[in-house]
Amino acid sequence: MVDKLNHDGSIIAVEHVNFFYGTFKALTDIHMLFKKNAVTALIGPSGCGKSTLLRLLNRMNDLIDGTRVEGRVYFEGLNMYDPNIDPVEIRKKIGMVFQKPNPFPKSIYNNIVYGPKLTGMNNKNDLNALVEKTLKQSVLWDEVKDILDQSALRLSGGQQQRLCIARALAMNPDVLLMDEPTSALDPISTAKIEELIDELKTDYTIIIVTHNMQQAARVSDETGFFYLGKLIEYNETKKIFTKPDLKQTEDYITGRFG
């Protein structure tokens, strides 16, 4: 039996989670609900555990030897760390975009159909339609529609990142985790991806890590501020950036510390 729980309006619920790399405690007593079809930003100084939390949400931390999770993480009411749950199934539902664009050394087309093909989608027309749909979603279609057979590695960094988003969308996930998706990109590509995030939130739940305060303010509905592995403040973005509850949050946002 997988234990179930109801958290109204939220798609992911993190309950009193501690996380360890070996003996090092990287997250302490994290308690946090992620709203469905909203954009949640995770901010905080380097090393405070933002990426760790993000990777915890689709069990990517499982891949690191010697890690340990205490507490519970619910996805749509299911405890995703229950031994009966297959992390592979979780990752199909909760996609991820990395800090550095990481397309496969394959064609643009094959980057997108790679995942769907392995999960049994074989009809050529369906695949073609999927490629077009996801590339349009990620606002890359017009730039690449004539070069779908070209290697993805020949695209620019910003284009590669949008391709990675399209690739993640092709698995039709419910949640998209983004770890500093624009930190390696120029301002124009960054603006494109921010627009994209805004459009995607009607269909997806997005959780994004960013070091860019303006970006957090622009794209997110909720913001969590982390410091030394703890969730210091979690509030509506508007509130966090205008009238945060805590002085520590205000200091960080205004650049007075961190």
Place this chain on the structure above:
Amino acid sequence: MKWRYFKQHLFFWIVKASIALIALSLGGLLVYIFVHGFSALSWDFLTEPPRDAMTKGGIMPAILGTFYLMTGAIIVALPLGVMSAVYLSEYSKQNRILRTIRIGINCLAGVPSVVFGLFGLGLFVVYLKFGSSILSGSLTLGILILPTIIGASEEALKSVPQTFREASLALGVSKWQTIYRIVLPNALPGILTGSILGLGRAAGETAPIMFTAAAFFTAKLPTSIFDEVMALPYHIYVLATAGTRIEETRPIQYGTALVLIALVLGIDLIAILFRSYMRRRKSW
């Protein structure tokens, strides 16, 4: 000041001399064998079986035998080696058992080849009753080159960027499919190059096959993997040590050596060309 200057020059001189010595002995060896063996080479030498108690004729059965043994060795060792490497570098956790396995593999690489020959004799020829045959020889040579193939494969697997694995796993693709679809294809050039180079070494080995596969002389070509074959290195050994007409067959010995060297260098050359071709194509 002068002394230091002198010391520096002396050192350079020693280094250069060592390189020259190596180049000279290698070159000398090649030239020596070429000079002595070239007269024996002819189309018939490559395509005819030996005649007149091996004092005349060609070495075709030995060329063919070596070819069969190498093919067999790679068929045995490549899948086994690649799978072991996948286990070692993709699945196993770093612990004491793994370290022990690694040390074992390294030891295997240092075992004298005649020991492999005896092992093959005991296990394949006698115990499993494969007899002295292509099968026994291939298995023995396969085990001989296994450490090389495992090493090369592990190297190649490690060189595939971790980000590729993460990208695939994050899509909800299973670990095995990630390895099969992403990691192995990208590691394949490295695996093949390393394996072919390892194979080149096996081609010249005499000891592992002399008890397990190689025939002193057989005019008939093998018809199954349970037949004995002649092989180039063993043929040289036989002509140079056995029988009463050793002097008479010198040209054949050198000719055979020349063919063997050409074969090994040819294999290495193919591996190196393949590698540089794949490197130029590689985009990450």
